[in-house]
Amino acid sequence: MDMKSNHAIEKGYESISSGQMYEIENNGESIYSMKKTLMMENAGSRIADFLIDEFKENILENSIVAVCGKGNNGGDSMVAIRHLSGYILARNKAKNKINLSVIILCSPEDFKTEESILNWQIISKMGSIRRLILDSNNIAEIEDEIKKANIILDGIFGTGIKGEIKEPYSKIIETINDNKGTTFILAVDIPSGLDPDSGKIIDKAISADATITFHRPKHGLLKNPENVGRLIVKKIGIPFETEKGVV
Ligand SMILES: NC(=O)C1=CN([C@@H]2O[C@H](COP(=O)(O)OP(=O)(O)OC[C@H]3O[C@@H](n4cnc5c(N)ncnc54)[C@H](O)[C@@H]3O)[C@@H](O)[C@H]2O)[C@H](O)CC1
Numbered sequence: 001m002d003m004k005s006n007h008a009i010e011k012g013y014e015s016i017s018s019g020q021m022y023e024i025e026n027n028g029e030s031i032y033s034m035k036k037t038l039m040m041e042n043a044g045s046r047i048a049d050f051l052i053d054e055f056k057e058n059i060l061e062n063s064i065v066a067v068c069g070k071g072n073n074g075g076d077s078m079v080a081i082r083h084l085s086g087y088i089l090a091r092n093k094a095k096n097k098i099n100l101s102v103i104i105l106c107s108p109e110d111f112k113t114e115e116s117i118l119n120w121q122i123i124s125k126m127g128s129i130r131r132l133i134l135d136s137n138n139i140a141e142i143e144d145e146i147k148k149a150n151i152i153l154d155g156i157f158g159t160g161i162k163g164e165i166k167e168p169y170s171k172i173i174e175t176i177n178d179n180k181g182t183t184f185i186l187a188v189d190i191p192s193g194l195d196p197d198s199g200k201i202i203d204k205a206i207s208a209d210a211t212i213t214f215h216r217p218k219h220g221l222l223k224n225p226e227n228v229g230r231l232i233v234k235k236i237g238i239p240f241e242t243e244k245g246v247v
């Protein structure tokens, strides 16, 4: 669903707070045994489907770069790249190296959740995907990869953003924004650096062409069209019953 404006809010897509979203996710896992790995898989596949739908055959040639933080926002983005790799390789048999890369702005040991560790393990075994890792690649290489991208997945921060943005995240956000106009910037869940509830820019934030968010929009996404761009909301199979007592 595309939210053209704040008024086109259909039943079941009314916005919620990030706290309510975490409660719903935790209900999904604790009451309905819907592991977060399943939620992440569905989120990542919705991102891939959106890009395939948006770019059609051009997706085969585009350089797509996922810029990942160490939280589950980065995890969603890694899932998306895996789905895109399968789609592109199936159509590009001649090419064994496709134009997909994953940049992780941390060291692999920094991944904490089962779901993001698992998705890094999968990605790190896929020869079709170029990987740049902050603690082994220098910032210039990472910035160069970002500058060459036709499509950037902003997977740096989602609802877990807190306080001042530390380096090198702040610089990377700037580098991504410098590409606006020549690169399609898709924010995963929340434009990184935006407060998910107030929509305020904490100190620096991604200025996205579009934001794809999961389950329901968070309040802040309806308050900052400048950074959010086109808002797409995708359900990811979390049982509706998880909202009982929360929404
Ligand atoms: N809503 C759903 O159903 C699902 C949401 N998913 C995705 O999960 C993220 C939230 O994941 P979480 O790990 O809680 O937070 P982030 O990915 O945003 O991680 C933040 C990460 O960054 C560090 N950090 C926070 N503030 C700063 C800062 N100011 N400077 C530097 N570093 C910072 C912090 O330590 C964390 O590690 C949500 O947005 C969705 O994208 C699920 O994957 C699928 C279901």
Ligand SMILES: [K+]
Pocket (backbone or CB within 6 Å): 073, 154, 155, 156, 157, 158, 187, 188, 189, 190, 191, 192
């Ligand atoms: K993001």
